[in-house]
Amino acid sequence: MELFKIKAFGLLAEKLQASEFDFPYHKDTEQLLNALKESHPELQSSKFSLAVDKNLVQQNTGLNGNEEIALLPPFSGG
Template sequence: MHLKAFGMIAEKIGTAELELENPGTLAALGETLRGRFPDLQSAKFGFAINKKLLQGDAEIPAGAEVALLPPFSGG
């Protein structure tokens, strides 16, 4: 699985792109990332799978590109 990180999330993990084994779901990915990168313990971030914003515990398809998105506001 290809992971892209943006903004403060990329800063906290020390890279903008990373290859990881697919953990199956977004919830499992969040746990994996927080375990591997302790600076993410208190960070809030969202997910996009193949350029679609998702919430909850969505399944990550094989070969997916997952983006970690910092909180953002618009108006």
């Protein structure tokens, strides 16, 4: 089974008690997000962005299993 290496930052890493973890492959970001929220209920009420290969994803995107996935908490600029 292919696994993604997922990185979590800030409060999300604290909630998940891990800054990096392996997660089963899913064919697109929508399926991945749904599976993450199902297996980690603490993400259900969390606001966060998903980045694939260091690019924020705003819509469903296909995945091939080689991507770097990151969960990013809300951040403010200045």
